[in-house]
Amino acid sequence: MNQIKTIIRDVLYVSKITRVNNKKLLLISVTLLAQLTAITDIAIIALFAALIAGQFTNIEFVNSIIDFILSFPVIILFMVIFRFVFLYYQQILIKDLEFKVSRNMKTYMLNEIFEKRNYSVADSYFYINTLSGHIAYFYSSFSGFITSLLQIVIYMSYLLIVDVSSVGVFLIGIAILILPIKKLLETARSYMDKTYHKGQDANREIQRVVENMFLIKILKKDKYEMNRFDETLKSLFGNQMMNYKAGVLNAFLPSFLTLVSLSLILGFSSYAKTITLDFIGVTLRLFQSLGNLTGSTNQIINSHVHIEKFYQLDSNKVELKKENFQIHNNDTVEFENLNFRYFNSDVDIFENLSFVIKKNNHVLVTGPNGSGKSTLLGLIAGVLFSNSGKVKSFSNKFGYIGATPLIFESTLYENLTYGNDKNVSEEEILTFLKMLDTFKEQENYDLSRVINNKSLSSGQMQKIAFIRALLSDIEILLLDEATANLDDASKDKIFDLLHERKITIINSTHDPESFGNVNGNLKINIVDEKRIITLT
Incomplete structure (x- = not known):
C-alpha cells in the first residue's frame, strides 16, 4: 500500500x-x-x-x-x-x-x-x-x-x-x-x-x-x-x-x-x-x-x-537567492561578506569574501587548479548566486570568453554576432577580422562560409570569440584562460581595443606574467582547506 x-x-x-x-x-x-x-x-x-x-x-x-x-x-x-x-x-x-x-x-x-x-x-x-x-x-x-x-x-x-x-x-x-x-x-x-x-x-x-x-x-x-x-x-x-x-x-x-x-x-x-x-x-x-x-x-x-x-x-533542490546579485550605482564590482557553496555540497567554496574592483580596470584572477577561479567569475556575472552576502555590479552587460570558445556549426557571420542584439555591419566585422589577421586565405573572410570547431585552429577560435565580444555593447568582460592560443601581436591588439573602449576586464589566468598594464591581481590561496583571497 x-x-x-x-x-x-x-x-x-x-x-x-x-x-x-x-x-x-x-x-x-x-x-x-x-x-x-x-x-x-x-x-x-x-x-x-x-x-x-x-x-x-x-x-x-x-x-x-x-x-x-x-x-x-x-x-x-x-x-x-x-x-x-x-x-x-x-x-x-x-x-x-x-x-x-x-x-x-x-x-x-x-x-x-x-x-x-x-x-x-x-x-x-x-x-x-x-x-x-x-x-x-x-x-x-x-x-x-x-x-x-x-x-x-x-x-x-x-x-x-x-x-x-x-x-x-x-x-x-x-x-x-x-x-x-x-x-x-x-x-x-x-x-x-x-x-x-x-x-x-x-x-x-x-x-x-x-x-x-x-x-x-x-x-x-x-x-x-x-x-x-x-x-x-x-x-x-x-x-x-x-x-x-x-x-x-x-x-x-x-x-x-x-x-x-x-x-x-x-x-x-x-x-x-x-x-x-x-x-x-x-x-x-x-x-x-x-x-x-x-x-x-x-x-x-x-x-x-x-x-x-x-x-x-x-x-531537494536549493532555492536560488537571486536577490544576492544586485546592480548598483557605484562604478565598482563589489563582494560583501559573500558565502558560497554548490547546492549538492556541504563545503563552502568561499567564506566571508569581500573585495572591490573598480570600473574600467583590468584585474587578474590567479590561483591553483580547483581554487575557485571559474566559480568566482560565475558569481561576478550573476550566473551563480551566493548563499549569503551580496555581489553588487555597476552593469549587467557581460561578455565571457573561455579556454574553449563557443563555436557552433553555422556561418562565420552568425558565430560572430551570436548573442548580439544590435545590427552589426559586415564592414565592421571584416575590419576586426583583418585587423587580427584571422585567416591567411582571402576566401576565408566570406561571412557566409559555414565553420565549426573542427575547421578552425584554437587561435582562430579565440580571435572570433574576442571579436564577438568587441562587436557587442558589453561593459564587463570575463576571461577564463582565454588567451593561451593567441600570438603576442594579436593579444596586444585585442587588449588595446578593450582598453580604448574602457571595458572592465576580469581575467582568470595561470600566466599573470604575460599581461602588462593591469590594475590588480585577485590572488586565491588555499590554506588548511580554506580559500584566502587578497587583491593587490
Missing part, C-alpha cells in the same frame, strides 16, 4: 510539472477506445462461434443481434475494420501523450540545468535524455495498464454472464498467479534500480574519456579506458537483461498457464463438451489482457524508479 501511495504522489508531482494540454481528455479517449475494442472483440468472437460451430449464447437478446448480423455478413467486415481503427487511434493517442510529456520534461530539465548551473555534462545528458524518456514512457505504460484493466473487466463480465461456474475456475488461476507475479515485479524493480545507477556511471565514463581524449592517447591508455568502459556497459546491460527477463516472464505467465489449463480441460476432461468457442476465445483474450496488465505493471515500476529519483532530485 505504501508503494502505491508513493507512486501516486510521484506521478501527481510529475504531472504538475509536465502540464500536457488535454492530458485527461487523452487518457479518457484512450480508455474509451480500449473498451470499444474489447466489446468489438467479444462481438466478433461470438459471431464466429455462431457462424462456424452454430453455438449461440444463453442470452436471447444477444442471439437476436447475432442472427441479424449473420443475415448481413458485410457487417462483420465493418466490425473488423472498426476494431482496427479503434486499436490504431488508441496506440496513436498513447504515443502522442508520451511524446508531449517527453518534450515538456526535457524542456523542464534543460531549464533546471540553466537555473542550477552546476550539473556535470554527463548528468545533464542523463537527466535530459534518459530520465525524461523514462518518465514519458511511464504515461504510455500507465495508459496500457488502465486499458488492460478495463478490458479484463469487460471480458470477465461477459464470461460471468455466459458461464458463472467456469469463471470460478479461472479466478482460482488468477489467485495462484498473484504470488509469482508479485515476486517477479519486485525482482524487476531491483534490477531497474541498479540499471539507473549504472546508466549514470556510463555517462560519466563517456564524459571522462571525451574530455581527456588527447591526454589518454598521449599516455597510451586508450585500451585501459575501453576495457573500463566495457566493464561498465557489461554491468549496465546485464542488469537491463535481468530486468527484461523478469518482465517477459510476467507478461507471458498468464497466457502460458491459461493455455496449459485449456489443454488439460479440452484433452482430459469431459467438461470440455460444455465449453463453447466464444467462451474459449474470450477467455484467451481475457488472459492476454491480463498478460498485458502485468507487462504494463512491470513497465510502470521500471519507469517509477526514474520518477522517484526525479522527485528526490527536484524536491
Whole structure:
C-alpha cells in the first residue's frame, strides 16, 4: 500500500510539472477506445462461434443481434475494420501523450540545468535524455495498464454472464498467479534500480574519456579506458537483461498457464463438451489482457524508479537567492561578506569574501587548479548566486570568453554576432577580422562560409570569440584562460581595443606574467582547506 501511495504522489508531482494540454481528455479517449475494442472483440468472437460451430449464447437478446448480423455478413467486415481503427487511434493517442510529456520534461530539465548551473555534462545528458524518456514512457505504460484493466473487466463480465461456474475456475488461476507475479515485479524493480545507477556511471565514463581524449592517447591508455568502459556497459546491460527477463516472464505467465489449463480441460476432461468457442476465445483474450496488465505493471515500476529519483532530485533542490546579485550605482564590482557553496555540497567554496574592483580596470584572477577561479567569475556575472552576502555590479552587460570558445556549426557571420542584439555591419566585422589577421586565405573572410570547431585552429577560435565580444555593447568582460592560443601581436591588439573602449576586464589566468598594464591581481590561496583571497 505504501508503494502505491508513493507512486501516486510521484506521478501527481510529475504531472504538475509536465502540464500536457488535454492530458485527461487523452487518457479518457484512450480508455474509451480500449473498451470499444474489447466489446468489438467479444462481438466478433461470438459471431464466429455462431457462424462456424452454430453455438449461440444463453442470452436471447444477444442471439437476436447475432442472427441479424449473420443475415448481413458485410457487417462483420465493418466490425473488423472498426476494431482496427479503434486499436490504431488508441496506440496513436498513447504515443502522442508520451511524446508531449517527453518534450515538456526535457524542456523542464534543460531549464533546471540553466537555473542550477552546476550539473556535470554527463548528468545533464542523463537527466535530459534518459530520465525524461523514462518518465514519458511511464504515461504510455500507465495508459496500457488502465486499458488492460478495463478490458479484463469487460471480458470477465461477459464470461460471468455466459458461464458463472467456469469463471470460478479461472479466478482460482488468477489467485495462484498473484504470488509469482508479485515476486517477479519486485525482482524487476531491483534490477531497474541498479540499471539507473549504472546508466549514470556510463555517462560519466563517456564524459571522462571525451574530455581527456588527447591526454589518454598521449599516455597510451586508450585500451585501459575501453576495457573500463566495457566493464561498465557489461554491468549496465546485464542488469537491463535481468530486468527484461523478469518482465517477459510476467507478461507471458498468464497466457502460458491459461493455455496449459485449456489443454488439460479440452484433452482430459469431459467438461470440455460444455465449453463453447466464444467462451474459449474470450477467455484467451481475457488472459492476454491480463498478460498485458502485468507487462504494463512491470513497465510502470521500471519507469517509477526514474520518477522517484526525479522527485528526490527536484524536491531537494536549493532555492536560488537571486536577490544576492544586485546592480548598483557605484562604478565598482563589489563582494560583501559573500558565502558560497554548490547546492549538492556541504563545503563552502568561499567564506566571508569581500573585495572591490573598480570600473574600467583590468584585474587578474590567479590561483591553483580547483581554487575557485571559474566559480568566482560565475558569481561576478550573476550566473551563480551566493548563499549569503551580496555581489553588487555597476552593469549587467557581460561578455565571457573561455579556454574553449563557443563555436557552433553555422556561418562565420552568425558565430560572430551570436548573442548580439544590435545590427552589426559586415564592414565592421571584416575590419576586426583583418585587423587580427584571422585567416591567411582571402576566401576565408566570406561571412557566409559555414565553420565549426573542427575547421578552425584554437587561435582562430579565440580571435572570433574576442571579436564577438568587441562587436557587442558589453561593459564587463570575463576571461577564463582565454588567451593561451593567441600570438603576442594579436593579444596586444585585442587588449588595446578593450582598453580604448574602457571595458572592465576580469581575467582568470595561470600566466599573470604575460599581461602588462593591469590594475590588480585577485590572488586565491588555499590554506588548511580554506580559500584566502587578497587583491593587490
